[in-house]
Each structure stands twice: as C-alpha cells, then as structure tokens.
Amino acid sequence: MLRVGEQVRHALSEVLSRGDVHDEALSSTPISVTEVRMSPDLxxxxxxxxxxxxxxxxxxxxxxxxxxxxxxxxxxxxVNMKYSASLKFRADESFDEGGHIDSLLRTAKVARDLEGREED
Incomplete structure (x- = not known):
C-alpha cells in the first residue's frame, strides 16, 4: 500500500507541476501533494x-x-495497477498542526518547566 501510494503521489505531483490540467485555479497556484493513503484493496x-x-x-x-x-x-x-484507483482530495492540515505544537512548545510555561528539570 505504501509503495503504490508513493507511486500515485509522484504521478499526481508530476501532472500538477507540469500544468497538464487545463484549469485556471490549478495552473495559477503551485500545489504540493504531501501524502497519498491507499485502501487495502488499492x-x-x-x-x-x-x-x-x-x-x-x-x-x-x-x-x-x-x-x-x-x-x-x-x-x-x-502507475501500473490492476484497477484505476478512485481519488479523493483532502487538505493537508499536518503543517498547521505542526506549527501549533511548535508555538505551544515555545511558550514561557513550557520553557520554565524545562528549566526546572535541568536543575534536578
């Protein structure tokens, strides 16, 4: 599943980066395909x-x-597969979640807790 997902990701990235899709919204903005998750039956x-x-x-x-x-x-x-996989597109929220966690770790309370542990 992981190997096929990566192959699909590379294929979609190539199509979108070359501008093969004739749609104004897709050609005007660069798009990153961050992950493809395949179902067990592919x-x-x-x-x-x-x-x-x-x-x-x-x-x-x-x-x-x-x-x-x-x-x-x-x-x-x-991508050479027995069946053509149906595609469902979702926004990737992992970058936003990572930024939120990073901002939480940089708060004064966390810094104070970390300083207290170093003294022990």
Missing amino acids: RHATVFVKPLLGGDEEAILTALKRNVRYLRGEVSRR
Whole structure:
C-alpha cells in the first residue's frame, strides 16, 4: 500500500507541476501533494494536498474535484495497477498542526518547566 501510494503521489505531483490540467485555479497556484493513503484493496486513494504560496485551499480542492476524471486517467497511465484507483482530495492540515505544537512548545510555561528539570 505504501509503495503504490508513493507511486500515485509522484504521478499526481508530476501532472500538477507540469500544468497538464487545463484549469485556471490549478495552473495559477503551485500545489504540493504531501501524502497519498491507499485502501487495502488499492481501489481508493485519499490524496492530501497543500497549495503553496498561500493559495486558497477551498478553490484548489474544488478544482481538483472538478478534474478528478482526468487526474485518475493520468494516474492509471503512469502507475501500473490492476484497477484505476478512485481519488479523493483532502487538505493537508499536518503543517498547521505542526506549527501549533511548535508555538505551544515555545511558550514561557513550557520553557520554565524545562528549566526546572535541568536543575534536578
């Protein structure tokens, strides 16, 4: 599942970076495909994307859903699988969560707790 997910991720990244999709929302904003999770039967793929340079996530997700048939066809041409996996696009929230955790770790209370442990 992991190997196929990575192959699908690379195929989608290549299609989106080359600008093969003729959609204004997708061609105007660079998009990072951060992860692809495949179902155990390899028929369904959840694709996590993040628009770069502060792009509008909702507009990008809408454009990807509009062009899902084309993207599915391109993935099936580039990745040799028995079935063409259906694609479901989701916004990747892991960067936001990481930033939130980082900001929590930089608070004064955490710094004070860490300083107290070093004295022990």
